[in-house]
Amino acid sequence: MMFERGIEIKTPAQIETMRAAGLVVAETLEVLRESAVAGVTTRELDAIAHEHIRSRGASSNFLGYHGFTGVICTSVNDEVVHGIPGSRVLRDGDIISIDCGAVVDGWHGDAATTVAIGDVPDEVLALMRVTEESMWRGIAAARLGGRVSDISHAIETTIVGAGDYGIVEGFTGHGIGSQMHQPPDVHNYGKPRRGAKLVKGLALAVEPMVTLGTSSTRILDDDWTAVTTDGSWAAHYEHTFTLTDNGAWVLTALDGGKTRLAELGVPYGGD
Structure with missing residues (x-):
């Protein structure tokens, strides 16, 4: 069902399928955290x-997306997002941001994490x-x-x-569901109480x-x-979530976000 501004509202059953996709993403990122060590290439x-996503009966939503050639994005050090897996060898002292997505029965999950390689x-x-x-x-806050x-x-x-950091403005979070990228955009800065209403099924x-x-990037x-224009290093984290009557449910966290939400004093909305 479509809501205001072309925003897609999912049924509870569709959200459950997104949870299944989100768990595939969460498990894949766990495997990649363990695998991201010095000497490994981003292609490896x-x-x-790719193998883990397929083993779970899911498919990649990155591979082939507008011609993208990877199953994950691998962005190292000053690379902010959308790094293409290839021959680059990870070295002690690097950081790598890994963005991963999966599709189950036509419904998408999307998450990212940043991993330190050795001592940074x-x-x-x-x-x-x-x-x-x-x-x-x-x-x-939702x-x-x-x-x-x-x-x-x-x-x-x-x-x-927290300090003097650059907030990248050229890329945003997004709606997600039957497609990986949907309205609305979720900016990482701005005044409160603006934009689309937060409703069940979003x-x-x-x-x-x-x-x-810097907050500026170039391609x-x-x-x-996308890399920073001044060569400064960047980190990237992402989760897919929804709101239920009970609270927030993080579809791409293994525990649904229950632990971190409790630490922040926020009700958990998952099963």
Whole structure:
């Protein structure tokens, strides 16, 4: 069913299928966290992801998307998003942001995480913590009857309050359901109480991208990989979630987000 501004509202059964897709994504990212070590190429990580997604009876929503050649996006160090898996070898001290999606019976899941390879500087670990925390704070700010920009405002407030970081503005979170990218956009900054209303059956992918420097990016010659214009390193975290009568349900978290939401004092809306 379509809501205001072309926004797709899912039935409970469709949300359950999205949960199945989300669990495939969550499990795949867990496998990739263990596999992302020094000496491994991003192409090898892509093959691991492909095999795991297929083994769960799902398919990739990244592979072939507007010509994209990977099952995952692998963005290293100053690469913010949409890095193409290839021959790059991960080295001790790198960080890699891994974005992964899956489709089950036509319904999508989408999530991302950033992984430290070996020993990385404390300021980079702090960047990762702030980015992930801002994502969870954004989800925690969502309430039925609220507005999409309530999420955006919570993300921005968390990042700004943590230090001098760059909030990437050229890429946003998004609606998700029968397609990977749908309205509405979910910005990582903005004033609260604006944008589409948060209602049952709406699913959103929340994905802050934060840097140690600039907020501006440029696209490499591969027409996909976005890097920071000043070479500063970036982190990227993402989860797909929905709201039920009971609270938030994070469809791409193994526990549905129950643990982190409880830590933030937010009701858990999953089964």
